[in-house]
Amino acid sequence: MAGWPTRISRSALGPTYKNQRPVVRPDQQVGANVINLDFWTVAGMAGVCPQAFAVVNGGTGAFIARNETWNASGTAATPTTTRNAAGSYTITxxxxxxxxxxxxxxxxxxxxxxxxxxxxxxxxxxxxxxxPNVITVRVRNTAGTLTDSNFLLLVF
Incomplete structure (x- = not known):
């Protein structure tokens, strides 16, 4: 099975674990209940948590800050951002x-x-x-006119 950023299910992480013996030193041993809960939580978060975030400068379209869940090693290709016109942006x-x-x-x-x-x-x-890999963003004022503004983007 391919790994992250594939959205995983609990079953993809393996069987439900059982202790071979009782945990007698919880400060040195990890019980199956802890591992099972961790796997359950990770699988649940994989489906509902953002895969990436970005803070973008609305005037230039440049990233102010960004990170992606699939880039834990920092070696993945950097996304690009384009300011198409006032208030219109494309993040690839x-x-x-x-x-x-x-x-x-x-x-x-x-x-x-x-x-x-x-x-x-x-x-x-x-x-x-x-x-599958492109997000289009529009920022408008209350009159509906596209306008530049820094923005926070959460990507799912």
């Missing part, structure tokens, strides 16, 4: 990355959420996964 992630074992895994983004980074209530944003 690599089409595939290497998982923890070196296998090529396709990026398959489902959607995104965007929040303009402003203290004003006069801006709102929309984001859409327009292909």
């Amino acid at each position: 992630y690599p089409a595939s990355v290497l998982d923890e074992s070196g296998q090529t895994v396709a990026i398959n983004l489902y959607g995104a959420s965007v929040a303009p980074q402003t203290t004003s209530l006069s801006l709102f944003g929309t984001a859409l996964a327009t292909s």
Whole structure:
């Protein structure tokens, strides 16, 4: 099975573990209940947590900060961001990355959420996964006019 960023199920992590003997030194031994809970939690989070985040400068379209769950080693290709026009941006992630074992895994983004980074209530944003590795962002004012603003992007 390919690894991250493939969204995993609990069964992909192996069987439900059982202790061969009772845990007598919990400060030195890990019980099956702990491992099972960890695997359950990781599998659940894989389906609902953001796969990436970015803070983008609305004026230039450049990243202010970003990270991706599939880039734990820091060796994956860097995504690109393009300011298409005022308030219109495209963020392109690599089409595939290497998982923890070196296998090529396709990026398959489902959607995104965007929040303009402003203290004003006069801006709102929309984001859409327009292909498996591309997110399109629009930031508008209350009149509906596209306008530049720094934004936070959560990618799922």
